[in-house]
Amino acid sequence: MTAPALSRDAAQPLLSVRDLTKHFPIKRGVFGSVTGQVRAVDGVSFDVAPGETLALVGESGCGKSTTGRAILRLIEPTSGSVTFDGVDVRALDSGDLRKLRRRMQIVFQDPFSSLNPRMSIGAIVREGLTIHRLAEGAAADARVTELLEEVGLRPEYASRYPHEFSGGQRQRVGIARALSVEPSFIVCDEPVSALDVSVQAQVVNLLQDLQRDRGLAYLFIAHDLSVVEHIADRVAVMYLGHVVELAPVDRLYNEPIMPYTQALLSAVPAPEPGVKRERILLAGDVPSPANPPSGCVFHPRCQHPARDAACAKIVPPLEEKAPGHWAACIKQPPTTVSWELQRAGGGTNPPEFFLPRAALHRSA
Amino acid sequence: MTTPLLEIENLHTFFYTDNGVARAVDGVSFSVGVGETVGVVGESGCGKSVTALSILRLVRPPGRIETGSVMRFEGRDLLELNEREMQHVRGNRIAMVFQEPMTALNPVFTIGDQVGEVARIHAGMSKRDAWAKAIEMLKIVGIPAPEQRAGEYPHQLSGGMRQRVVIAMALVMNPALVIADEPTTALDVTIQAQILELLAELTRRLGTSVLLITHDLGVVAENCTRVIVMYAGEVVEEATTVDLFARAHHPYTEGLLGAMPRVGGEKDRLATIPGTVPAPTNWPKGCRFRDRCPYSWERCESEHPPLYQIGGGHSSRCHLAEEPERRQHPHPPLAAQRGATAA
Numbered sequence: 001m002t003a004p005a006l007s008r009d010a011a012q013p014l015l016s017v018r019d020l021t022k023h024f025p026i027k028r029g030v031f032g033s034v035t036g037q038v039r040a041v042d043g044v045s046f047d048v049a050p051g052e053t054l055a056l057v058g059e060s061g062c063g064k065s066t067t068g069r070a071i072l073r074l075i076e077p078t079s080g081s082v083t084f085d086g087v088d089v090r091a092l093d094s095g096d097l098r099k100l101r102r103r104m105q106i107v108f109q110d111p112f113s114s115l116n117p118r119m120s121i122g123a124i125v126r127e128g129l130t131i132h133r134l135a136e137g138a139a140a141d142a143r144v145t146e147l148l149e150e151v152g153l154r155p156e157y158a159s160r161y162p163h164e165f166s167g168g169q170r171q172r173v174g175i176a177r178a179l180s181v182e183p184s185f186i187v188c189d190e191p192v193s194a195l196d197v198s199v200q201a202q203v204v205n206l207l208q209d210l211q212r213d214r215g216l217a218y219l220f221i222a223h224d225l226s227v228v229e230h231i232a233d234r235v236a237v238m239y240l241g242h243v244v245e246l247a248p249v250d251r252l253y254n255e256p257i258m259p260y261t262q263a264l265l266s267a268v269p270a271p272e273p274g275v276k277r278e279r280i281l282l283a284g285d286v287p288s289p290a291n292p293p294s295g296c297v298f299h300p301r302c303q304h305p306a307r308d309a310a311c312a313k314i315v316p317p318l319e320e321k322a323p324g325h326w327a328a329c330i331k332q333p334p335t336t337v338s339w340e341l342q343r344a345g346g347g348t349n350p351p352e353f354f355l356p357r358a359a360l361h362r363s364a
Numbered sequence: 365m366t367t368p369l370l371e372i373e374n375l376h377t378f379f380y381t382d383n384g385v386a387r388a389v390d391g392v393s394f395s396v397g398v399g400e401t402v403g404v405v406g407e408s409g410c411g412k413s414v415t416a417l418s419i420l421r422l423v424r425p426p427g428r429i430e431t432g433s434v435m436r437f438e439g440r441d442l443l444e445l446n447e448r449e450m451q452h453v454r455g456n457r458i459a460m461v462f463q464e465p466m467t468a469l470n471p472v473f474t475i476g477d478q479v480g481e482v483a484r485i486h487a488g489m490s491k492r493d494a495w496a497k498a499i500e501m502l503k504i505v506g507i508p509a510p511e512q513r514a515g516e517y518p519h520q521l522s523g524g525m526r527q528r529v530v531i532a533m534a535l536v537m538n539p540a541l542v543i544a545d546e547p548t549t550a551l552d553v554t555i556q557a558q559i560l561e562l563l564a565e566l567t568r569r570l571g572t573s574v575l576l577i578t579h580d581l582g583v584v585a586e587n588c589t590r591v592i593v594m595y596a597g598e599v600v601e602e603a604t605t606v607d608l609f610a611r612a613h614h615p616y617t618e619g620l621l622g623a624m625p626r627v628g629g630e631k632d633r634l635a636t637i638p639g640t641v642p643a644p645t646n647w648p649k650g651c652r653f654r655d656r657c658p659y660s661w662e663r664c665e666s667e668h669p670p671l672y673q674i675g676g677g678h679s680s681r682c683h684l685a686e687e688p689e690r691r692q693h694p695h696p697p698l699a700a701q702r703g704a705t706a707a
Contacts, residue, residue, distance in 0.1 A: 059552035196407035201623035201634035269582030361628030
């Protein structure tokens with residue numbers, strides 16, 4: 001299934017991901033024979049425009065981090081294509097890949113394990129400049145000073161070591177390191193999840209300032225839907241290795257189409273005391289990606305009133321339900337999976353639009 | 365507030381480290397009523413978790429609860445109990461639910477054994493009765509196929525299921541108070557909703573009081589009747605939840621509420637609190653928040669603010685209570701004036 005255009009606009013996307021998969025083999029026994037596959041990422045497609053923030057959201061194990069890493073080839077994808085600024089990323093040899101990584105960077109979640117404790121802050125930020133031969137000697141020192149100031153750290157911190165810094169400060173070092181090679185695209189993998197709320201706000205503001213000043217594009221991987229609403233232009237929702245919905249941020253929060261997205265939004269606590277939110281409580285746990293459900297991967301937990309046998313049989317295509325709003329649900333009209341096809345698959349309930357009040361946070 | 369179940373007065377818990385005395389909990393007082401759910405919020409290092417451990421007397425050296433602290437629970441001072449009596453309180457009357465369920469469970473015993481163990485030790489049940497009790501509890505906390513699940517090991521369960529097991533263990537003896545320290549922080553948002561719903565329903569049904577420690581103001585808003593805000597080892601504000609969200613008084617609480625992005629809220633730039641929490645070995649004299657505060661003045665440096673009563677059970681540790689007109693003239697906090705000292 002290849003979606004024709006999953007872009008914000010008709011302009012040339014900076015990053016284009018099509019049918020990306022990453023399967024991890026399950027090995028058993030002394031000979032390590034492969035007995036199955038964990039389908040961590042299972043056919044993911046989206047575009048990121050220059051200067052855009054696309055958020056990738058979903059719960060633990062949905063494949064969002066694996067997707068981010070597979071795009072950068074920090075882990076090798078199993079299949080699919082990744083095109084960055086016209087270059088086929090998967091076809092590059094290691095030398096060319098290294099050159100391309102100058103333009104595609106990553107900021108990790110855990111600011112404690114992602115910085116080498118034996119290197120000073122200055123050396124950490126300077127490393128990329130040296131590797132990519134961007135600056136040497138005094139010029140490199142000057143650049144490190146500039147970068148530290150840009151992320152809100154004092155230049156004299158350059159000689160200090162990671163353990164001397166708080167979580168928020170370390171995250172700033174990680175951001176300075178990513179910026180040092182002047183990328184146009186950064187994968188931010190849960191960059192604020194480990195931080196306290198006041199510090200989280202500082203880092204979110206910093207990321208937004210840098211985007212404005214440098215025209216950066218972000219793939220912002222997160223599970224916190226309130227942070228995502230604040231920072232994203234568009235949002236892709238992942239469930240069990242699939243993108244199940246992709247829409248501009250306001251559309252997604254105002255009119256979520258996929259029943260899974262609706263449940264996810266309803267679960268976000270509202271900071272208004274006295275207002276008892278209705279909840280769509282999902283039954284059971286997320287199924288194992290080693291043995292995903294047939295048809296729609298969400299069907300065993302779905303609350304859509306029209307859910308029927310066809311949902312267990314037909315794999316729903318990620319289709320454009322409204323301009324720029326993509327979702328994978330055959331029960332939410334319009335759908336390209338005709339009623340005849342659904343009936344042939346055992347369907348008994350015709351598609352009918354469903355949007356429970358519990359999914360909405362803004363009072364209508 | 366209802367009849368107090370737990371009253372903490374002037375709790376001091378210090379850690380005697382090589383770098384000096386860390387005054388982690390430095391004069392905390394509050395109470396929890398029968399059947400009440402009270403939230404304790406604050407950021408890393410504010411002393412909220414040490415407060416919880418102190419109540420259960422689980423503080424280990426070099427930490428120590430200082431003399432002069434009082435913790436009255438069901439009419440007795442917990443600090444005057446011997447270790448044996450305290451153990452009885454821990455299993456029977458006060459139970460604890462921790463953040464990371466995997467660390468609270470023993471990986472080499474089945475969950476049925478572990479839930480049942482509470483009943484064997486604290487109620488003297490036979491192995492057989494304890495197993496039956498375990499299955500009953502697993503059923504109450506909504507674990508499907510409890511007879512089968514009881515024979516499984518913690519690693520075979522998902523994070524949400526493990527947290528249900530921990531809650532089952534906590535509730536075996538029908539305690540009067542459950543202390544839940546970030547019970548849903550390690551869980552996904554849909555699972556968090558399930559677990560909080562479960563806790564609320566069980567406590568409603570059993571009349572249990574809950575002390576809910578969290579950094580998430582959204583969780584507080586939905587689950588607590590009263591809130592205690594902690595900063596730098598002290599209570600800086602206490603109010604009913606409705607009051608706190610509508611009329612936050614302390615500048616720190618104001619800052620926390622402003623820094624929190626909200627679904628459906630305005631997308632203005634997030635407010636931040638410049639600077640960082642001071643070191644617990646060296647709290648500044650005067651107000652501990654003053655360097656990060658947009659209203660601070662000379663008095664905040666010289667005079668440590670008491671917890672002012674500002675009416676309706678609302679209290680705040682801020683001199684603005686006596687000089688409210690100062691709120692009209694905010695200024696960049698000292699921490700921000702000192703330049704690039706971002707947290």
